[in-house]
Each structure stands twice: as structure tokens, then as C-alpha cells.
Amino acid sequence: MTKDVVREQGHVPRKDYVDPPPAPLLDMAELRLWSFYRALIAEFVATMLFLYVTVATVIGHKKLNAVDQCDGVGILGIAWSFGGMIFILVYCTAGISGGHINPAVTMGLFLARKVSLIRAVAYMVAQCLGAISGVGLVKAFMKSHYNGLGGGANFVMHGYNKGTGLGAEIIGTFVLVYTVFSATDPKRSARDSHVPVLAPLPIGFAVFMVHLATIPITGTGINPARSLGAAVIYNNKQIWDDQWIFWVGPFVGASAAAIYHQYILRAAAIKALGSFRSNPTN
Template sequence: MSKEVSEEAEHAPPKDYTDPPPAPLLDVGELRLWSFYRALIAEFVATLLFLYVTIATVIGYKVQSQNDPCGGVGYLGIAWSFGGMIFILVYCTAGISGGHINPAVTFGLFLARKVSLLRALTYMVAQCLGAICGVGIVKGIMKHPYNSLGGGVNEVASGYSKGTALGAEIIGTFILVYTVFSATDPKRKARDSHVPVLAPLPIGFAVFMVHLATIPITGTGINPARSLGPAVIYNNRKAWDDQWIFWVGPFLGALAAAAYHQYILRAAAIKALGSFRSNTRN
């Protein structure tokens, strides 16, 4: 097996793409860069806008459907709201912060060494604060319906167990983070450079599709900041009791997606082994 790997590495054609070097584990030097703080601001503002529009859509739908079961945008419109806003905001912030807007996405990219630990942790803080502020604006504008119609919180729906909800969050986040890795893969960009597809488009569609599947189960989290913001502002016991599902599930889904993409699809372990064998032979 090792011989085959070494031979494959020696006879492999030159790459027409460049993999960026792994991010340092703890890059304290980032604290001296304005671009670092600009990225934090972008993540904060993007997550604020994301929660403002999406939670306002959820509350608006519930208001419109109170007297008319067919009124409002329905689950389809809510799913479009989440997916569309991700498309817009990733497009706007990708060149500044990478357009994460989700602690689970940040966690997955950290595991793949795309961002440093310092950047990952500060991104998550900025995202959570942005989510809380975004939902706070919704409550300020729609106070009565917000308080009376559930606050847009993520909870395990009646008829589903917490285990089922956890599984739905793991799978949903896996789909999202797997799409993020695939859409931003430098190898794919080189091979498919003739296909004019923006990376934010498949990411937004992934969010849309996952919402269609899991809104009836959990309201769809797949984003710990999205779940935390309404839980803080609405402050309901059920929302806090179920909150762990919307952190553990997305983080496990992100871990699985990062491992699958890096070590199975991109064969990082085999490449590393081949490089090690070549170096030891020389």
C-alpha cells in the first residue's frame, strides 16, 4: 500500500491549483491587523441582519396565519428567507471575513485548519452577539406578536424525541458544512472555472433545502448563533432546556463534514502519508 502511495505521489501530474497553507493554531499577530477587526465587525453585522430578517419572517408568518391557515409565506417562504439571506450575506462578506455567519461553519473550517483558533473563537463571539442584537431589534419592532407567538426560538417539536432532533441537526449541519467545503475548494474552482457559479449560491440552497426538511422537527437550527439569539431574547424555559441540541448537533455535523471532505474526498491522510514516505526515502 505504501509503495503504491509513493509511486502515485511521484508520478502525479502537476496541480493546476494551489492549496492555501494551514492556518496557524494560535496566531496572536492577527490582533495587530485592522483586517482582523474588520472581519469581526462583518461577522457581527451579517449575523445581526440574518437574524433580523429571518426571525421577523417567522413572526410575520405566524401573525398572518392566525386567522387564515393558508395565510402568510408558509414553511416554504420561511425556508427561502433563511436560504436567501445566507446567499446575500455570504456574497457580501466572503471577501472580508469569509462569510461564515455560523459558529458551526467556523468550527468546521477551524478543524480543517482554514482559520486560526483565535479567529474561530472571536468569530463565534461576534456571531452570537450579532444574533442576540438582531433578535432584539425584531422584539423592539414587533413586541406583542414576538412575545405571544413563540419568539422564533428553536425547540423540539411535539411528537419528536430529543434524540431525533439531535440527529436532524447533525445531518442538516453536515449538509451545510459539506457544501461550504465543496463550494470553496480550490481544486473545484480550478476544474470548474468555466462554470460561472458563485460559491454563495449552493450554500444558500443548502440552507434552504435543510429548512424544508427540518422545520417541522426543530424549527431548524444548524446554526448555534441562530438558536442562541432567540433563546436569550425570548427567555423561555423550554428553549433553554433544548438549547444544548442546537450546539452539540451542529458541532458534531461540522466535525463529520470536515473529516469527510478533508480525509475522504481530498484524501489528506493519504497525501500526508505519501509525502512522509517520499521524505524518509530521500
């Protein structure tokens, strides 16, 4: 069918797409590449900046709100801070490291075979160190208010139990990682090429929306590095008691999103079975 016939029939031609090959489970060759270490540096710096701006926003809001309850940026401003920074940092680092900035995102992409195990573990370490450094900067700059205003740490809020907190973290992370997969899907990029979509934008909006829903419950983690960084610097017993929620919840949510997108929406399991059945038997 020619392009002219397609246009006459009112059909929009679609570009072909090719899924990238799955990343190897263990790719030792990565350790010899400068691009690998450049990506680690990018993840470290991005997570550090993310935690510095967002936690400083939280502390600044609480400081102003303690004087006047009508002052401060409020929950809406805090949510914008987290979502806006993710939009900015994913945009800046996507071409270098993929712009994960979150161990849960890295876990989801690893399960989908988008990154190797070595890269996934290295990213998580860099993200956690970056988060600790970012919150450390907040404490250094706002020392007189940091400890007295909760340190921007995540914990299950009064009136909610740990099960509720865990559920909120699972669902919130599912929304985020599902959005990451959808926004970066090569099939969507080819099919909707006539509708340009900046991938960091929906990802940032997902973080924003999840924070609106989850701040009253857990302060919103959905990022184990973010929760760990604040816990290490604030170093409070209740924070450490609840810390497991902000690792188990995001990893479960990320895993569920990866399985849902890859094996249900993209039907990877059915495609693999079809390919197996089409091979001639010996």
C-alpha cells in the same frame, strides 16, 4: 503536450491549483491587524441582519397564520428567507471575513485549518452577539406579537424526541458545511474553471433545502448563534432545556463534514502519509 494537441484530442486543459497553507493554531499577530477587527465587525453585522430578517419572517408568518391558516408565507417562504439571506450575506461578506455567519461553519473551517483558533473563537463571539442583537431588534419592532408567537426560537417539536432532534441537527449541519467546503474548494475552482459557480448560491440553497426538511422537527437550527440569539431574547424554560441540541448537533455535523471532505474526498491523510514515506530516512 502543446495546447493545440490537447484541443485536437478533445481534452479541456485544467488550471493548476495550490491549496493555501494551513492556518496557524495560534496566530497572535492577527490581533494587531485592522483586517481582523474589520472581519469581526462584518460577522457581527451579517449575523444581526440574518436574524432580524429571518426571525421577523417567522413572527410575521405566525401572526397572519393565526388569523387565516391559508395566509402567511408558509414553511416554503420561511425556508426561502433563511436560504436567501445566507446567499445575500455570504456574497457581501465573503471577501472580508469569509462569510461564515455561523459558529458551526467556523468550527468546520477551523478543524480543516482554514482559520486560526483565535479567529475562530472571536468569530463565534461576534456571531452570537450579532444574533442576540438581531432578535432584539425583532422584539423591539414586533413587541406586541413577539412573545405570544414563540419568539422564533428553536425547540424539539411535539411528536419528536430529543434524539430525533439531535439527529436532524447533525444531518442538516453536515449538508450545509459539506456544501461550504465543496463550493469553496480551490481544486474544484481550478478543475471547473470553465463552469463559473457563484459559491454563495449553493450555500444558500443548502440552507433552504435543510430548512424544508427540518422545520417540522426542530424549527431548524443548524446555526448555534441563531438558536442562542432567539433563546436569550425569548427566554423560555423549554427553549433553554433544548438549547444543548442546537450546539451539540451543529458542531458534530460540522466536524463530520470537515473530516469527510478533507480526509476522505480530498484524501489529506493519504497525501500526508505519502509525503512522509517519500522522505528519506536518516
